[in-house]
Amino acid sequence: MAAALQAAVFVASYSGLHGLALAASPAAQPPTTAQLEAGRKIYNFRCYYCHGYSGDAQTVATSFLNPPPVDFTRAKAAKFTPEHVVTVLRDGKAGTAMPSFRNTLNETEMAQVAAFVVDEFVRRKAINTLYHTEKNGWPNHGRYQAAFPFATGEIPMTRPWEELNEEQMRGKRLFLNGCVTCHDRGGSREGSYPRNNFSFTPLPKLDAISSASPYALHDMPLKIEGMTALERKGQKLWKDNCAFCHAVDGTGKNWIGSFLEPHARNLRDPVVMDTMTRARLREAIREGLSGTSMPAWKSVLNDKEISALIAYISRAFYPLPE
Numbered sequence: 001m002a003a004a005l006q007a008a009v010f011v012a013s014y015s016g017l018h019g020l021a022l023a024a025s026p027a028a029q030p031p032t033t034a035q036l037e038a039g040r041k042i043y044n045f046r047c048y049y050c051h052g053y054s055g056d057a058q059t060v061a062t063s064f065l066n067p068p069p070v071d072f073t074r075a076k077a078a079k080f081t082p083e084h085v086v087t088v089l090r091d092g093k094a095g096t097a098m099p100s101f102r103n104t105l106n107e108t109e110m111a112q113v114a115a116f117v118v119d120e121f122v123r124r125k126a127i128n129t130l131y132h133t134e135k136n137g138w139p140n141h142g143r144y145q146a147a148f149p150f151a152t153g154e155i156p157m158t159r160p161w162e163e164l165n166e167e168q169m170r171g172k173r174l175f176l177n178g179c180v181t182c183h184d185r186g187g188s189r190e191g192s193y194p195r196n197n198f199s200f201t202p203l204p205k206l207d208a209i210s211s212a213s214p215y216a217l218h219d220m221p222l223k224i225e226g227m228t229a230l231e232r233k234g235q236k237l238w239k240d241n242c243a244f245c246h247a248v249d250g251t252g253k254n255w256i257g258s259f260l261e262p263h264a265r266n267l268r269d270p271v272v273m274d275t276m277t278r279a280r281l282r283e284a285i286r287e288g289l290s291g292t293s294m295p296a297w298k299s300v301l302n303d304k305e306i307s308a309l310i311a312y313i314s315r316a317f318y319p320l321p322e
Contacts, residue, residue: 031115039116042109044131046101047117049256053129055121065097065244066300072121080122085114095299097241103291104261144179146171151179218247218254224316234312237305245293250317260293273318278310281320285309 031039044053052059055072062068072080089110092100101110120126132138149155150172161169227235239248245264247254252264265272285306288296301309314320 031112031119035112036116036119038109039112039114040120040129042105042113043116044129046104047113048129048131049259050097053131054127055117055129066240067096069098072117073125075122077118077122080118082111082114082118085117086110089114092295094296097244097295097300099288099293099295104293144174147175147179150175218249218251218257219243221248222316227315228311230308230311231315232312233305234308234310235316237301237309238312238316241297241300242309250313262292264293267313267317270318273320276318276320278314278320278322281310281313282306 043051048059050059050062050065050069051057051072052062052069056074057069057071059069088098089101089105091102092098105113120129132141134140146167148171149168150157155164155168155172157172161172164172224231224235243254245257245260246252246267247257247264250267251269252258252266257264267273284294285301286296286298288294297306310320
């Protein structure tokens with residue numbers, strides 16, 4: 001309770017709200033640099049893959065989540081207060097893929113990340129969250145300078161090698177052997193690789209999988225012969241709504257699936273699926289799973305769409321009893 005009250009005072013003091021929280025601490029001040037940096041650390045770990053390093057939602061998630069993640073840089077400061085952000089973090093947002101973080105973050109952490117989001121993106125509209133820092137394991141990031149044009153889309157990945165100069169060829173090789181894991185990936189958009197302000201230009205076929213992108217192996221489209229119309233509908237719904245966390249191949253071994261805590265469920269694992277029934281799976285999809293990042297989809301998918309999803313899961317990943 002003490003932590004919750006402290007967090008409420010912290011949020012209220014920063015958002016300019018009045019009431020009991022402010023009365024409890026008349027000398028309350030805006031968040032300190034240390035508190036904002038604590039929020040930055042949480043954001044960089046928990047939030048960037050949907051909302052983007054720069055808070056502008058220019059990520060792969062935005063290309064297929066409906067509705068898309070919020071673009072904080074377009075939010076109005078008068079309405080998008082730290083208190084509002086804390087409420088969404090605590091309760092999630094019905095009708096979207098935004099889950100509740102009630103079981104993931106404590107009240108102080110939610111207040112810190114809310115203050116950071118409002119300060120960094122809503123008010124100051126900073127261009128990045130300083131992710132590539134020595135503290136985050138990126139000393140001397142400037143040494144990758146040659147690869148930056150390919151990460152930002154300034155030089156499209158589709159530009160033929162013979163049209164690149166020596167420095168650009170070096171940059172492209174560097175990008176494919178390192179940066180591509182997070183900033184791009186080949187093939188379709190069903191996977192989870194986040195990008196920071198960058199275009200969605202697909203990689204050439206020969207460059208689709210580099211040694212630096214093992215997660216992409218789980219985001220390659222599955223070829224399944226003889227699917228029914230219901231299963232085909234379920235496949236599209238899977239790609240549009242589920243593959244971001246569970247991977248195109250259902251293993252959860254893609255970038256985001258492996259990143260989430262707990263990991264996204266592997267729907268091909270007999271340990272998980274041997275006791276799974278269609279009724280249990282329907283309930284999990286409709287209501288979400290407490291203590292995980294699995295949100296409730298009942299406001300996004302109707303019953304017929306959930307039935308199509310289950311039919312596809314049973315066909316593509318693990319057979320389920322009727």
